[in-house]
Amino acid sequence: MTPDSPAPNGTRSSARDRVAGALRDRILSGDLRPGDKLPTQHELADEFGTNRTAVRQALDVLRHEGLLTGTGRGAPPAVAERPPSHGRPRSEGVELSDRLYAAFHAEHVTIDVFSLTTETFNMALAPSVIAVSNHELSPRSITVRVLLPSIDANLALPRMEADEERDDPRPLERLRELTRTFAGALRSSLEALQIRELVPEVRVDIRTVPLTPTHKVYLLNGSEALYGYYKVVPHTVFHRGESMRIHDVMGLGALLFRQAAGPDGRGGQDAAFIEETRLWFDSLWTSISRPLELG
Incomplete structure (x- = not known):
């Protein structure tokens, strides 16, 4: 079954969510540190066996969560600096x-x-x-x-x-x-x-x-x-x-x-x-x- 093919229960598995989940895990685990640049969209699409649209949507999700920051038009995003959890509640x-x-x-x-x-x-x-x-x-x-x-x-x-x-x-x-x-x-x-x-x-x-x-x-x-x-x-x-x-x-x-x-x-x-x-x-x-x- 391909990433975007129908799942057994009739829903569709989401390549966007699969890419976002994998990158999120790498960021939260520390494999990717603040300031690290991600691979290009083309490289990520090849790695995850999907298209650039799904990759771009996944990156948008992570930006919304505050995990990524843009680095300029056409350049890959970087891992955002995370505020300390002991900041003002x-x-x-x-x-x-x-x-x-x-x-x-x-x-x-x-x-x-x-x-x-x-x-x-x-x-x-x-x-x-x-x-x-x-x-x-x-x-x-x-x-x-x-x-x-x-x-x-x-x-x-x-x-x-x-x-x-x-x-x-x-x-x-x-x-x-x-x-x-x-x-x-x-x-x-x-x-x-x-x-x-x-x-x-x-x-x-x-x-x-x-x-x-x-x-x-x-x-x-x-x-x-x-x-x-x-x-x-x-x-x-x-x-x-x-x-x-x-x-x-x-x-x-x-x-x-x-x-x-x-x-x-x-x-x-x-x-x-x-x-x-x-x-x-x-x-x-x-x-x-x-x-x-x-x-």
């Missing part, structure tokens, strides 16, 4: 969306999430889902694991602001409804990609643990970790037509701290953080987590 709405979009360029996308609900994750994921729907991105598989607070646990937060009302069940009832709503929307949006035959394999597992989260974590493709804190704030919410003053954990505008493997990370320190975070997530997943019932 960005807000979750910006950072998570950008990093998810980059992660979706991989052939096999894996994402682990620990958060209060999936509300922010759903919003940040939308550009990547749209790009897949428009055939701009074409991963072969997507695997998402999500850990959320147990909807049956007596969580510390959210709760009523007034101490004398702290046993009022309504804040947790509201959280349970939001949890099911956003988790159901997440599962539907991703599984629809497989139903529409845009991604051959999609798996979304959502489980719960009896913990009140004070932080959120995203692990992307096993090569980077995003970490942010929830702040406890009082505010007014509405539940079933009634207003309530509650103490809640808010993370929509949280700053995300990023650790990355490869040349844009801090070497062993970032690699160790990512590995320890993965082990921590797996320890919860395989011990005290239980499937979330959405019905």
Whole structure:
């Protein structure tokens, strides 16, 4: 089967994505260092057994990701200088969306999430889902694991602001409804990609643990970790037509701290953080987590 011939499931394998993926791996692994020039488009086309159009599109993808920089008309691009991962953190709405979009360029996308609900994750994921729907991105598989607070646990937060009302069940009832709503929307949006035959394999597992989260974590493709804190704030919410003053954990505008493997990370320190975070997530997943019932 040639790179652009129909795949067994009826989709088309993308020479652009194959070239982009190989070059991306060389850059992130350090085989290609900042400032190194890539081979010419003609040389890359020969290496990958494809045409220059696919190569040019692949280079455009890597420029969009900030991995390449142009070196003048007709000249091959060079590997871009990568900003250090310990630069100033960005807000979750910006950072998570950008990093998810980059992660979706991989052939096999894996994402682990620990958060209060999936509300922010759903919003940040939308550009990547749209790009897949428009055939701009074409991963072969997507695997998402999500850990959320147990909807049956007596969580510390959210709760009523007034101490004398702290046993009022309504804040947790509201959280349970939001949890099911956003988790159901997440599962539907991703599984629809497989139903529409845009991604051959999609798996979304959502489980719960009896913990009140004070932080959120995203692990992307096993090569980077995003970490942010929830702040406890009082505010007014509405539940079933009634207003309530509650103490809640808010993370929509949280700053995300990023650790990355490869040349844009801090070497062993970032690699160790990512590995320890993965082990921590797996320890919860395989011990005290239980499937979330959405019905």
